[in-house]
Amino acid sequence: xxxxxxxxxxxFGRIAALSDVSFQVREGEVLGLIGPNGAGKTTLLECLAGxxxxxxxxxxxxxxxxxxxxxxxxxxxxxxxPVDWALDFTIGFFGGRAERRDEVIEQLDLRPLLRQxxxxxxxxxxxxxxxxxxxxxxxPVLLIDEPFDGLDLRxxxxxxxxxxRHAARGRTLFLSIHQIGDAGRFCDRFVLLSGGRxxxxxxxxDLAALARARDAxxxxxxxxxxxxxxx
Amino acid sequence: xxxxxxxxxxxxxxxLVGMSFISSVRTYAEVSGLNGTSxxxxxAMAPLIGVWAPTFSACxxxxxxxxxxxAIRLVAGDRQSGAxxxxxxxxxxxxxxxxxxxxxxxxxxxxxxxxxLSAIVLWKxxxxxxxxxxxxxxxxxxxxxxxxxxxxxxxxxxLTEHPSTAAILTLSVTVGTWIVDFFAAIHGGFWERAAHYIxxxxxxxxxHGLVQLDTVLIALVLIASGLAVAAIWTRLGVAVKRxxxxxxxxxxxxxxxxxxxxLVNGSRDFSESRDNSFPEADEEVLRRLPQPLxxxxxxxxxxxxxxxxxxxxxxxLRRATRHLQIRYVSRTSIGMFEETSPHYGEIWYQxxxxxxxxxxxxxxxxxxxxxxxxxxxxxxDTSEIVFRGHPLAVPPKGAGTMFYVLWPGIVIASALxxxxxxx
Numbered sequence: 104x105x106x107x108x109x110x111x112x113x114x115f116g117r118i119a120a121l122s123d124v125s126f127q128v129r130e131g132e133v134l135g136l137i138g139p140n141g142a143g144k145t146t147l148l149e150c151l152a153g154x155x156x157x158x159x160x161x162x163x164x165x166x167x168x169x170x171x172x173x174x175x176x177x178x179x180x181x182x183x184x185p186v187d188w189a190l191d192f193t194i195g196f197f198g199g200r201a202e203r204r205d206e207v208i209e210q211l212d213l214r215p216l217l218r219q220x221x222x223x224x225x226x227x228x229x230x231x232x233x234x235x236x237x238x239x240x241x242x243p244v245l246l247i248d249e250p251f252d253g254l255d256l257r258x259x260x261x262x263x264x265x266x267x268r269h270a271a272r273g274r275t276l277f278l279s280i281h282q283i284g285d286a287g288r289f290c291d292r293f294v295l296l297s298g299g300r301x302x303x304x305x306x307x308x309d310l311a312a313l314a315r316a317r318d319a320x321x322x323x324x325x326x327x328x329x330x331x332x333x334x
Numbered sequence: 335x336x337x338x339x340x341x342x343x344x345x346x347x348x349x350l351v352g353m354s355f356i357s358s359v360r361t362y363a364e365v366s367g368l369n370g371t372s373x374x375x376x377x378a379m380a381p382l383i384g385v386w387a388p389t390f391s392a393c394x395x396x397x398x399x400x401x402x403x404x405a406i407r408l409v410a411g412d413r414q415s416g417a418x419x420x421x422x423x424x425x426x427x428x429x430x431x432x433x434x435x436x437x438x439x440x441x442x443x444x445x446x447x448x449x450x451l452s453a454i455v456l457w458k459x460x461x462x463x464x465x466x467x468x469x470x471x472x473x474x475x476x477x478x479x480x481x482x483x484x485x486x487x488x489x490x491x492x493l494t495e496h497p498s499t500a501a502i503l504t505l506s507v508t509v510g511t512w513i514v515d516f517f518a519a520i521h522g523g524f525w526e527r528a529a530h531y532i533x534x535x536x537x538x539x540x541x542h543g544l545v546q547l548d549t550v551l552i553a554l555v556l557i558a559s560g561l562a563v564a565a566i567w568t569r570l571g572v573a574v575k576r577x578x579x580x581x582x583x584x585x586x587x588x589x590x591x592x593x594x595x596x597l598v599n600g601s602r603d604f605s606e607s608r609d610n611s612f613p614e615a616d617e618e619v620l621r622r623l624p625q626p627l628x629x630x631x632x633x634x635x636x637x638x639x640x641x642x643x644x645x646x647x648x649x650x651l652r653r654a655t656r657h658l659q660i661r662y663v664s665r666t667s668i669g670m671f672e673e674t675s676p677h678y679g680e681i682w683y684q685x686x687x688x689x690x691x692x693x694x695x696x697x698x699x700x701x702x703x704x705x706x707x708x709x710x711x712x713x714x715d716t717s718e719i720v721f722r723g724h725p726l727a728v729p730p731k732g733a734g735t736m737f738y739v740l741w742p743g744i745v746i747a748s749a750l751x752x753x754x755x756x757x
Contacts, residue, residue, distance in 0.1 A: 153571035154419045172423055178416020183337060185755075197424055218755070222415075236420065 105130045105244060105275055106167040111160030113146055113299075120146040121299045124160070128244065128277060133270050135290030136279040139334060143299040144279040148173055148246050172197070174237035176248035176279075179229055182222025186213060186232050189221060190239060199239040207238045210265035212258075226253035234262060244275045251285050263289050287326025297334040339407045341749045343400040343446050345742055350392035351449040352737025358388040359457070359730035366725035379723040380607040382468045385457060387541040390450050393476040394537050397483045401446075402504040405439050405487035409564060410497040418568060428565035432492075436484055436561055443480040447473070449741055456733055463724035465606035468543040475540020478553050479533050485560025492567035508533075522635040522662060527596070543605025551595035559588040601653050607721040610650060615713035616701055617654045623708050625686040626657035632680045634664040639695050643681070647700035683707040 105128045113121040120143045128134055136144050149155035151162065152173030162168075181189055190208070193199045208214055211231040216224065221232060230253045237245050250266065251259045263285075270276050280286040286293065293310060295303040303310045311323045314332035323329045362384045409432070412418040421431065451473075458464060486507055490500040511532035518529035529535055531552050539546060566572075566580050603610040611617060629648070633640035640662070648660055665675075683690045683703045690707040692699060705712045 149419075152419075152423060154422055156571055156573040169425055173419070175416055175419050178419065180412075180415050180417035180420050182411075182415050196421070 104128070106170075107163050108151065109161055109163070111147065111150055111162075112158045113143075113150055113155070114158055119299050121150065121157070124296070124299070124301055126294045126301055126304045128275060129292070130243075131270065131273050131275055132291045133266070133276045133278065133289065135286040135293045136277065136296060137281070137283055137286045137293055137330060138296035138302075140281065142296040142334075144281070144296055145176065145248055146299075147296065148248050148277075148279055149175070152246055170242055171244035171246055171277075172237060172240040172242040173246040174233050174248065174250075176252060178233070179221050179224070180233075180236075183220055185218050185220050186224070186235075187217040189232060190217075190235060193236045193239045197240045199241055203239060207235045207265075210268070211235050211238075211262065227255065227258060230254060231258070231262070234266075238265075238269055243273070244277060245269075246277045246279075248279045249281065250278050251280065251282060259285065283327045283330045284325075293326075295330065295333055302333045337404065337407045337411070339400075339403045340442050340446075341745060343396060343404055343442075344745045346400060347392065347396055347446050347449045348737045348741030348745070350395060351389060351453060352733060352741075354392050355385070355389040355450075355453045355456070355737065356730045356733045358385045359460075359728075359733065363727045363729060366727040379725055380605070380609070380721070381457070381463055381724055381726075382465070382472065382541075382543055382605055382607070383609070385462070386469060386472055389453050390472055390476055390541070393447060393450060394479065394534070396446065397443075397476070397480050397533075398508055401439075401443060401480060401483045402487040403501060404442060405484045406491045406497050406500045406504065408435055408439060409488045409491035409568070410494070410500055413491075413495075413568070414497065418570065422568075422570060428569050429562060432488060432561050432565040432568060436481075436488065439484045439488075440477070440481065443477070443484070447476065449737060452736065452741075453733070456730070456736060460726060460728045460731070462726050462728075467604040468606055471543050471545050471604040472540050474545070475537050478540075478550065478557075479537050481557045482533050482536075482553055482560070485557040485564070488564035489560040489567075492564040520635060526635075531592075531596075542609050543603060543607075544610040545602050545604060547600035548595050548598045551598060552592050555588055555591045555595060559584060599656070603653070607723070610653065612650050612654055612697060612701065613713075619705070619710060619713050620651070620654040623655055623657065623685075623704075624710065625708055626659070627655065627704065627708065628659045628661070628684040630661045630663055630682040630684070632663050632675075632677045632682075634666055635662075637664075639679070643695035643700070646695065647697045650697065651700065651704075 107125075107127050109125045111121050111124040112119070124143075124147060136147065138144050146155065150157040150160075151168075152171065153168045154173065154175075181192070184192075190204060190213075194201045194204065208217070211234055213231055213235055216228055216232065219228075221229065224232060230250070234247065234250060237247060250262065254262060266276060266278075267289075278286075278290065280290070287307060292306050293304070294301060295310060303313045305313070307326050307329065310326075310329045310333065314323055314329050315321065318332065321332060323332065362379060362381075365379055365384075412421065424431075454464065454469065483504075487500065487504045490503045490507075491497065494500045494503065511534065514525060514532055515529045515534065518525040531549060533553075536549050536553060539549060562584055563581055566577050566584065569577065601610075608614075612620065629651075631640065631643065631648075633643070651658060652660075664678075679693050681692050681695075681700075681703070683692070683706075685707045688707050688709070690703050692703040694700065694703070701712070
């Protein structure tokens with residue numbers, strides 16, 4: 104086990120965004136955080152990354168935050184700077200992996216965008232630039248909010264393959280994904296979040312067994328059916 | 335520093351400085367005898383007051399109305415674009431991160447100060463006199479003022495969710511300092527003391543070549559506090575309640591430090607004309623006054639005689655002697671209906687039981703009364719070493735081209751090149 108989250112709670116006024124969220128992250132796995140819109144996926148990732156304070160709960164070991172890097176969704180950091188500046192800044196500021204710069208650029212097809220300022224990129228292009236920033240950071244755990252959002256089918260598959268290659272090198276990925284089909288194909292294990300609560304944790308088989316325990320007569324052929332049964 | 339707001343600041347500096355430099359050089363030339371006007375008056379002209387204070391006042395204008403937007407853009411822009419969420423994951427002290435941004439902004443400000451600095455080169459080419467210490471103190475004053483603006487704007491940008499709110503609050507604080515100045519002019523007392531430390535008053539001191547230690551220290555405390563508030567509120571991962579407590583603690587600490595700094599004495603007059611000092615021989619006598627001196631001034635806050643007395647004599651006296659107590663006595667702020675009071679207009683000097691009364695508000699008159707009440711001899715007349723000024727009767731040749739054409743051209747060309755490189 105790489106780190107363990109226990110009892111994380113977060114409220115926004117009267118709304119409980121996260122309630123007693125607990126799960127484990129294992130070394131080298133691709134863990135999918137799945138749940139419907141408003142389930143609290145982004146809130147959970149931000150609490151773990153330390154960019155949003157949680158109300159209570161703990162993560163062990165205590166130095167876990169220095170071992171992860173979080174790539175938010177829907178941001179356009181340093182909008183007036185070109186992509187290659189952002190990559191160089193990532194390497195310099197975060198102590199990133201300079202030797203992987205070219206490889207990441209090729210994997211994410213960023214070469215034509217290097218001189219373009221980040222603020223002028225399309226949603227999909229920006230997502231690729233953000234993923235590149237994340238992949239260049241040195242932390243062993245990468246938290247990515249919606250890594251496939253805004254990408255077309257081909258790009259989605261290419262990026263999934265690229266992320267897999269990085270996971271194969273021992274990097275742990277914790278991905279928030281709302282497209283259940285994508286998540287089912289890509290992740291090793293899942294944390295199922297609904298209404299701010301963890302509804303299940305484990306592999307597709309584990310979650311299917313959990314769903315069957317609730318309704319023994321049902322048959323679950325894929326992750327989407329399991330998701331609907333548990334949320 | 336590729337933000338449009340910075341380029342706008344750079345662009346505006348040329349015409350702003352040009353206008354003030356050209357008009358001040360023209361006025362200086364006229365009083366120096368150009369075109370046959372009032373020849374000889376220029377003997378009293380000092381470049382610091384005649385040329386550099388108005389020329390560099392463009393910096394004050396830019397620091398109030400343009401620089402805050404550049405600072406807000408840099409600090410709030412990170413929050414808006416999401417860059418802050420990435421930057422916060424580098425586990426570095428928040429103050430170091432915001433301090434680095436402050437230094438970048440200061441570097442940007444130094445670039446924006448190139449037009450007034452190039453005015454110095456032009457002035458020299460006209461054959462104008464330069465006195466480096468007074469010029470350096472003026473430049474330092476404007477850098478310190480920019481530091482205050484940057485710290486204030488950074489704090490506001492960090493405290494608020496939206497840059498426009500930060501801009502409104504920053505300008506509100508600036509307007510607030512003007513209100514303090516206005517209150518000081520009417521009510522005196524605490525307000526007068528507070529108004530002594532507002533940015534415009536601080537810049538005015540530097541414009542006269544006066545560097546006061548308490549003012550500089552308080553400005554530095556305010557800059558550090560502003561940046562610290564910004565650092566506290568950019569830590570998005572810390573609970574709001576804790577950030578509020580930390581800010582309150584910081585404000586209390588800053589208030590204590592400001593009070594302590596206000597008690598610090600020490601100043602230096604860098605002006606070539608010794609605009610803020612009595613003649614050296616008089617200062618030598620004043621430093622060795624045998625008895626503590628008390629001065630009671632029966633003049634209302636808004637009476638022009640009181641301002642003249644303060645500016646021409648008492649401000650210099652405070653710097654020259656330690657054992658001094660000055661009391662202002664008046665029942666009203668404008669003094670109009672006090673004129674008929676028996677003692678109105680009187681200035682009483684007391685030392686060791688002796689009393690001398692005078693109504694004179696000039697430096698010479700005040701010194702004469704002090705020497706009389708203290709029973710010391712006035713120093714011998716040293717008029718031969720009095721500053722006579724550097725008259726210069728030349729038109730501002732080439733300044734229009736420099737500030738209205740060349741500088742804007744360079745800025746626009748640079749902006750286009752940077753923009754093209756980014757595409």
